[in-house]
Amino acid sequence: MSSNIIADVRLSESLDCLVITPRHSTDYHALSGVFKEALPAVKVRRSADGVWIAAEEVSALFDVEVAADLRWSAEAKLFAENRQRARQVHQHLYEEVSNIRVGGRDVANTYLTDIEGLDVLDDHQRVNIAAMTIPEGYGLCVFDEQGAGKTVTLIFALDVLVARDEVDFALIVAPKSMVPEWPRDFMRFKSDLYKVEIVSGTRKQKGIALGSGADILVTNFETAASMEDELRSLLRSYQGRAMLVVDESFYIKNLDARRTQTLRRLREWCGRAFVLCGTPAPNAPQDLIQQFNIIDFGITFDGLKIPDNRAEALQIVQQAIEKRGLFVRHLKSDVLPDLPIKSFNRIFIPLQPQQERVYAAALRNLILDLRSTDDKTFQRQLTSFLARRSALIQICSNPASVVEGYTEVPAKLHALDSILSEVIGKGEKVVLWSFYTASLNAIVNRYSHFNPVRYDGTVSDVAERREAVRKFQDDDHTMLFVANPAAAGAGLTLHRARLAIYESMSNQAAHYLQSLDRIHRRGQTRDVEYLIILCDKTIEIEEYERLTRKERAAQELLRDEVEEPITRETMLLKVIAASKLLSEEK
Structure with a gap:
């Protein structure tokens, strides 16, 4: 008017x-x-x-x-239209997705009667694809556990949407380590049907990729943010027939992060969006909110006030995704029943003499400073205090990077000497995880006779990283894969090994949880074992307990029905209980 x-x-x-x-x-x-x-x-x-x-x-x-x-403005108009469209069909889509999840393969097939070539897929992948390609749909969270085949699901879902003339282009945004895997997987499953280009290199090279006429562009979160204007122009040209894919979507859990803001803006120009993640809530229930917002324009959490307290937030978030959320979730134990079992063993070792003195001094000084600091000063210097706490864990690994002139062999290297000699001596390959550069350097140098390959931030070349994985998987002389879980925790297949050792680990639960599945995934034929090396009577033990608590909380949030992992401690408790029963009978 x-x-x-x-x-x-x-x-x-x-x-x-x-x-x-x-x-x-x-x-x-x-x-x-x-x-x-x-x-x-x-x-x-x-x-x-x-x-x-x-x-x-x-x-x-x-x-x-x-x-x-x-x-x-064009952006404002689209923003309002997207939310109007989503609200008009959301309840219908929610009911359809729920129907497909409950009905399984048989119901999924009724949605895919016009599509051929799906016989190579597992039942749960058909369920996912049916839910992802519902007519009038605008997106889905695919939260299948790591190793259950989310990449394959996405590739075939795209194929269905292209066959139905609903999508012309896809932008895939992934962690750096995952970017080169996408073109390989498209080639593996679809040959050269699609032109797939990676957006990387110099700004000029990135521009060339954007103008290449590719059907699918793959890039990392950092490039998406730096090339946002160019990507937006490209997506806009497809007039709603573009598709956004966010791989390992826990990377966008923080609303204030630049990568999250970038992808929220780019999503407005895409007719459909999918987020893929096996560990979508590694730290707190709130981690899920932005992932759902990307696909449904905020409908799942519309009008809800989420408390900061994690325990209080859990039920609210849980109810929201169950009553409104568009998502699928499959566990490996359900969809890959023949996958071998996995067991965990913690190895507690004492600190070396000099290492113990360094640790005790650092701990004592931290305690003294905390006691003499008021709350206001503590909050102002929180970053410094957290760094000092992290240094305690680093000392447990290798004090060399914390204390100048440290020459003693750290306790964990002594433990690794005997473990690796025994295991690799039997012809077994090993994946060895460590979070600290100094520790990684020491490990690679000390065990050079095992022909190790390395995968961490010091190896930035994509081809070199890919070659490290290939050598470990294919070369019988490469016995040790040494990696940082922050760099190599997601997407890699390392199932040539059945043993993974954690010398130290990231303080991020997502990195730890993702890294577990590098050896326990499709294609593994042997029982898998994890050795967690912890320095006894140190803060490191509580740190590991914190990670496992986060794992259990994430499982509770998504209502995962999982068996407790086999550990030496749990088995010992059970056999002691059985022994007591036998004594009682006598």
Whole structure:
């Protein structure tokens, strides 16, 4: 409706509302009254910029006549249209996805009667593809456990959407270590049907890739952020027929992170979006929120206030995804029943004499400083205190990078001497995880006679990383794979080994949980064992317990029904209990 009030409608920087700004400053008050009259059920807010309407309510603008001449930006118009479209079909999609999940393969097949060539897929992958390609759908969270075949699922889902003439282009954003795997997997399953290009290198090389006419572009989170304008222009040119894929989507769990903001903006120009992750909530229930927001424009958590307390948030988040969320989740134990068992053994070792003195001094000084610091100062210096706590764990691994002049062989290297000699002496390959560069350096040098390959931040060349994996998998003389779980924890297949040793680990649960599945995945034929080396009577033990608590909390959040892993401690407790029963009978 035309009026004397002319106002510009634009999208807020934070993507949480539309801002309507009158072109004449004298119209601010009148504009607010116009919107309150037109939208009595909507909370219309005012700011110095004009009137703003929250994201969950913007679709109401299309349902009424507003007594103002609104001049929409392209981004604002699309933002409102996307949310209107999603709200119109969300309940229907939720019911369809739920029906497919419950009905399994038989129901999934009824959605795929027009598609051939799916016989190579497992039943759960058919379920995923049916849910991902529902007509009028706009996205799905694929939370299948690591090693259950999410990449294959995505490739065939894209194929279905292309065959139905719904999608012309896909942008895949993944961690750096995963980027080169996508073109290889497309070639493996679809030969040269699609032109797949990696967006990497110099800015000029990235520009060439963007202009290559590829059907699928693959890039990392950092490049997506730095090339956002170019990617947005490309996606916009496909007029809603582009598809966004976020691989290992726990990387976008933080709303304030640049990568998250970038992908939220790019998602607006894509007709469909899929997030893939086997460990979507490694730290807290809140980790799930932005992943769902990417695919459903905020509908799952619309109107909910999520408390900061993790325990309090768990039930709220759990109920939201179960009652509104569009997602699938399959565990390896359910879909790969023949996969061998895995067991965990913790090895407790004493610190070496000099190492113990260094650790005790660092611990004592930290305690003294904490006791003499007030709460306000502590919060101001929190980063420093956390670094000192982290240093304690690093000392347990190798004090050389913390203490100048440290020459003693650390305790864990002594333990590894005997473990590796025994295991590799029997012809077994080993994956050895360590989080610290100094420790990785020492390990590679000390065990050079096992022909180790290395995969961490010091190996930046993609081809060199790929060659490290190939040699470990294929070369009978390469017996040791030495890696940082932050760099190599996701996506790699290392099942030539049945033993993984943790010399030290990241403080991020996601890195640890992802790394576990490098040897326990499709193609593994032998029982898998994990050795966790911990320095006795140190903070390291509690740190590992913290990671396992996070693992259990994530399983509870997604209602995973999993058996407790076999450990030496649990087995010992059970046989002692059995022994007591026998004694009672006597």
